[in-house]
Amino acid sequence: MLYVGYVMFAVVLLVAVIAPIYYGDSATAMTSTRNSGPTGAFPMGTDGLGRDMLARTLVATRVTVLAAISATLLAALAGISIGVGVWLAPRRVREASLRVIEFWVSYPAMLVAIVVAAILGRGILPAVLAIAVANTAGFARLTANLAAGIASRDYVVTARLMGVPVGRVAARHVVPNMAEPLLILIAQAFAGTLVELAGLSFIGLGAQSPAFDWGSLLNEGVKKIYTNPILVVAPATALIFASMAALFIGDGLAAAANPRSNTSRARMLRAPVPAPASAATPVHSDALLVVDDLSVRHNDSGKELVSHVSFTIDRGEVLGIVGESGSGKSVTASVVAKLLAEGLTASAGRLSLAGADLFDNLSRKDLARRVALVYQDPGTALNPALTLGSQLSDVLVKVLGQKRTEARRNLVERFSEVLLTDPEGRLRQYPHQLSGGMKQRAMIASAMSTNAQLLVADEPTTALDVTVQREVLSLIKRMNKEMGTSVLFISHDLGVVRALCDRVLVMKEGEIVERIDDMAHLSPESVKHPYTRQLLAATPVVHVPGAVTAGSEALR
Amino acid sequence: MHTIVDRDDDSSSGSATTASRPAQAGSQAVAASSLAGAWRRFAVRRLIGLVTNIILLIFVTFFIVQLIPGDPASAIAGEDASQAQVDQIRVELGLDQPLLLQLGSYVAHVVQGDFGTSFHYKVPALQIVGAAAPYTISIAFTSLVIFLVIGLALGMAVGIITRGDRHRWLDHSFNIGAGVVSSIPAYVQATILVTVFAVWLALLPPAYSPAYSVVQSAILPVAALSIGCIASIARIVRRETSVILEQDYMRTARGWRLGSGTLYAKHMLPNLLTTALTLSGIILTALLGSTLIVEAVFAWPGIGSVVVQAISEYKDYPVIRASVFMIGTISLVFNLLIDVVLGLVDPRTLGDDRG
Numbered sequence: 021m022l023y024v025g026y027v028m029f030a031v032v033l034l035v036a037v038i039a040p041i042y043y044g045d046s047a048t049a050m051t052s053t054r055n056s057g058p059t060g061a062f063p064m065g066t067d068g069l070g071r072d073m074l075a076r077t078l079v080a081t082r083v084t085v086l087a088a089i090s091a092t093l094l095a096a097l098a099g100i101s102i103g104v105g106v107w108l109a110p111r112r113v114r115e116a117s118l119r120v121i122e123f124w125v126s127y128p129a130m131l132v133a134i135v136v137a138a139i140l141g142r143g144i145l146p147a148v149l150a151i152a153v154a155n156t157a158g159f160a161r162l163t164a165n166l167a168a169g170i171a172s173r174d175y176v177v178t179a180r181l182m183g184v185p186v187g188r189v190a191a192r193h194v195v196p197n198m199a200e201p202l203l204i205l206i207a208q209a210f211a212g213t214l215v216e217l218a219g220l221s222f223i224g225l226g227a228q229s230p231a232f233d234w235g236s237l238l239n240e241g242v243k244k245i246y247t248n249p250i251l252v253v254a255p256a257t258a259l260i261f262a263s264m265a266a267l268f269i270g271d272g273l274a275a276a277a278n279p280r281s282n283t284s285r286a287r288m289l290r291a292p293v294p295a296p297a298s299a300a301t302p303v304h305s306d307a308l309l310v311v312d313d314l315s316v317r318h319n320d321s322g323k324e325l326v327s328h329v330s331f332t333i334d335r336g337e338v339l340g341i342v343g344e345s346g347s348g349k350s351v352t353a354s355v356v357a358k359l360l361a362e363g364l365t366a367s368a369g370r371l372s373l374a375g376a377d378l379f380d381n382l383s384r385k386d387l388a389r390r391v392a393l394v395y396q397d398p399g400t401a402l403n404p405a406l407t408l409g410s411q412l413s414d415v416l417v418k419v420l421g422q423k424r425t426e427a428r429r430n431l432v433e434r435f436s437e438v439l440l441t442d443p444e445g446r447l448r449q450y451p452h453q454l455s456g457g458m459k460q461r462a463m464i465a466s467a468m469s470t471n472a473q474l475l476v477a478d479e480p481t482t483a484l485d486v487t488v489q490r491e492v493l494s495l496i497k498r499m500n501k502e503m504g505t506s507v508l509f510i511s512h513d514l515g516v517v518r519a520l521c522d523r524v525l526v527m528k529e530g531e532i533v534e535r536i537d538d539m540a541h542l543s544p545e546s547v548k549h550p551y552t553r554q555l556l557a558a559t560p561v562v563h564v565p566g567a568v569t570a571g572s573e574a575l576r
Numbered sequence: 577m578h579t580i581v582d583r584d585d586d587s588s589s590g591s592a593t594t595a596s597r598p599a600q601a602g603s604q605a606v607a608a609s610s611l612a613g614a615w616r617r618f619a620v621r622r623l624i625g626l627v628t629n630i631i632l633l634i635f636v637t638f639f640i641v642q643l644i645p646g647d648p649a650s651a652i653a654g655e656d657a658s659q660a661q662v663d664q665i666r667v668e669l670g671l672d673q674p675l676l677l678q679l680g681s682y683v684a685h686v687v688q689g690d691f692g693t694s695f696h697y698k699v700p701a702l703q704i705v706g707a708a709a710p711y712t713i714s715i716a717f718t719s720l721v722i723f724l725v726i727g728l729a730l731g732m733a734v735g736i737i738t739r740g741d742r743h744r745w746l747d748h749s750f751n752i753g754a755g756v757v758s759s760i761p762a763y764v765q766a767t768i769l770v771t772v773f774a775v776w777l778a779l780l781p782p783a784y785s786p787a788y789s790v791v792q793s794a795i796l797p798v799a800a801l802s803i804g805c806i807a808s809i810a811r812i813v814r815r816e817t818s819v820i821l822e823q824d825y826m827r828t829a830r831g832w833r834l835g836s837g838t839l840y841a842k843h844m845l846p847n848l849l850t851t852a853l854t855l856s857g858i859i860l861t862a863l864l865g866s867t868l869i870v871e872a873v874f875a876w877p878g879i880g881s882v883v884v885q886a887i888s889e890y891k892d893y894p895v896i897r898a899s900v901f902m903i904g905t906i907s908l909v910f911n912l913l914i915d916v917v918l919g920l921v922d923p924r925t926l927g928d929d930r931g
Contacts, residue, residue, distance in 0.1 A: 245782070
């Protein structure tokens with residue numbers, strides 16, 4: 021896209037340079053063929069004085085593009101100077117100036133241009149000035165905003181503290197760091213000035229006869245649209261072509277500045293040949309979840325994020341998976357919840373949850389009944405635009421088919437169970453009105469409300485402070501105890517996992533490196549893998565009130 | 577009154593603990609119980625902003641005449657004017673008075689709605705502009721509603737269809753198509769529309785004329801104004817849609833296994849609207865500018881035509897001043913309108929320090 025833009029723009033520049041040399045005469049030469057339609061000699065027709073419209077359009081490129089470039093550069097220069105000046109000014113002046121810039125920006129550029137045209141009169145030069153003035157505010161605002169951001173960065177603060185003169189700080193540290201966004205704005209502003217300048221000429225405030233640009237040519241064409249419609253084609257095409265070139269460049273630069281990762285879709289594959297059940301995972305009848313020989317690959321890079329992982333979770337059991345970030349633990353959880361991220365492919369010998377094969381197309385209702393989720397960051401996991409009651413009841417009403425009042429009652433009850441005060445009132449509140457701990461409790465209440473058989477909790481305590489962490493852990497433990505919910509608990513913190521789980525898997529680089537079945541006697545001596553020993557040494561023991569290290573004991 | 581950042585054991589639902597707290601400027605959160613308060617503060621802040629902006633507008637319109645290079649009176653009168661005519665204009669515009677006195681009397685008159693008498697039409701300038709304003713407002717407002725609705729729907733649909741790199745071809749062709757359309761200036765779109773629908777197909781009138789109904793004459797101008805805006809906003813909405821689809825709360829909603837109707841219409845749309853409306857304020861400003869030019873194509877009797885004629889043909893400065901004031905005011909009111917809708921959709925924006 022960017023290169024297409026460059027090529028198109030190069031063509032425009034080339035025409036601007038060459039056309040007046042070769043076609044300068046034919047553009048102004050009056051012939052006897054007046055108001056001609058498209059012919060071999062005049063493919064774009066002739067105007068009322070018999071002048072070749074194609075030649076005129078090509079020749080007008082120079083005036084039009086030169087005017088647009090001048091207006092853009094004038095606006096950029098003035099705007100950047102004002103922006104930097106505003107930033108260097110004392111606080112009061114700065115605030116007042118920012119207000120004025122806001123005022124200036126909030127009006128249509130065309131109105132500002134008309135005001136300037138009214139003051140300076142008609143003509144191409146006043147038009148350039150008018151458009152420059154109209155676009156200056158945009159540059160001033162962006163520069164002031166960028167400068168404010170950069171000014172608070174460490175290296176600028178340091179430079180100022182070291183007594184580097186303000187002007188030097190601006191020139192050495194502030195302006196160079198704004199280059200990229202300013203460049204994008206220049207490309208975008210050029211498209212704007214081109215259209216606006218031609219627009220001024222189009223309404224008769226720009227180029228005055230005998231001077232002509234695309235705008236005035238288009239204007240002449242529109243006046244004869246009934247008698248000779250071909251006349252508008254050349255100037256209109258030229259305008260569209262040039263502004264598209266500028267748009268492609270502006271967009272291309274902006275896209276290059278913020279690359280968005282290209283992902284492909286997620287897929288779940290059954291392993292072609294079922295791998296023999298490995299000896300480490302004897303599948304017994306009580307197993308709620310069976311994961312056998314699960315591997316997850318990144319489609320584009322082919323990198324394996326999870327390699328040949330097998331485990332089971334029994335009914336009523338709490339299984340922990342511990343590992344550092346990138347160990348594959350969250351990816352494993354997302355496969356179990358059937359919410360694999362885009363761009364990943366999972367394959368396994370067997371993947372079943374409560375008697376259902378996760379590779380099959382399970383209905384939404386079947387899935388919601390089986391798995392509930394609690395996420396890492398309660399701050400972003402809830403929809404900011406909906407009230408708690410509205411979003412939490414959706415799964416109950418629209419997926420599980422409960423009545424609205426029934427769902428409401430269910431949630432109120434769950435809210436009191438997770439010790440949220442004034443449950444009815446909470447349901448009417450928006451997420452931003454609750455603290456992080458309260459939001460996580462609301463999420464747990466939601467998980468309880470669906471009565472799912474498995475709770476997948478992906479780092480549910482990481483974003484919370486220590487006291488709140490403890491409450492969330494006891495709530496999950498209670499849910500496990502009282503409702504018999506099995507739990508897959510993901511964490512990077514062995515201390516947290518140890519306080520909650522019956523069994524623990526330790527993952528590293530996509531593989532299970534250690535299986536800890538005896539949580540009561542967990543010690544650096546009881547584990548085999550050096551990585552587990554490291555983890556153990558690095559984590560202080562967390563004491564949950566009333567908790568005994570043996571996970572089956574109630575926490576409250 | 578703003579945030580209820582109660583820690584873990586807050587026993588009240590908000591109003592009791594927060595009512596006594598002084599309102600803090602800049603805080604964004606708005607408690608449900610104090611929504612009325614947020615609206616009140618919004619109204620007060622925006623009213624102050626509106627008044628400040630109108631005062632600035634009055635200053636700007638005043639200086640349109642004063643800043644004319646050289647002697648404004650002789651520049652306005654033109655080269656062929658006699659000394660008597662120049663002097664008459666000088667007196668009419670008060671240019672023979674000291675600057676401050678001029679300003680004082682200008683403000684005093686403008687406050688009463690008096691921008692002077694039109695040089696050309698010999699009636700109060702505001703009367704001419706007032707008669708033209710409804711024409712401009714009607715096509716601009718209609719275009720605003722149309723571009724918002726269609727642009728939003730289109731951008732959302734493409735964003736959803738192409739999520740996670742599905743249908744790359746659609747993504748590419750949409751990007752290029754919308755890019756091309758949005759880069760065609762509104763007055764060129766107008767020209768193309770006239771050529772196709774008025775000249776070739778002869779379905780619609782090429783220009784405003786009493787022979788046709790206003791609605792019929794308005795179709796092409798509105799189309800010319802909205803098409804580019806639809807493409808611009810659809811592009812933005814499409815990008816924003818893919819951003820929102822990757823948000824944690826959308827993952828949560830998928831985790832609840834919600835159907836696509838609920839997922840997109842209920843969980844995505846409100847978040848999208850906030851961005852779309854915020855951006856439409858900027859697009860609207862450009863649209864008002866285009867209106868001034870597009871009116872010329874269709875001989876639409878709006879303020880654009882009035883002000884262009886006043887500048888290029890009559891040097892009718894009272895009318896120019898009144899037009900600039902009127903266009904500026906329309907722009908202010910439209911932006912205010914968008915912010916009110918924004919506040920209704922997403923109460924959090926009421927606390928923003930915008931405008």
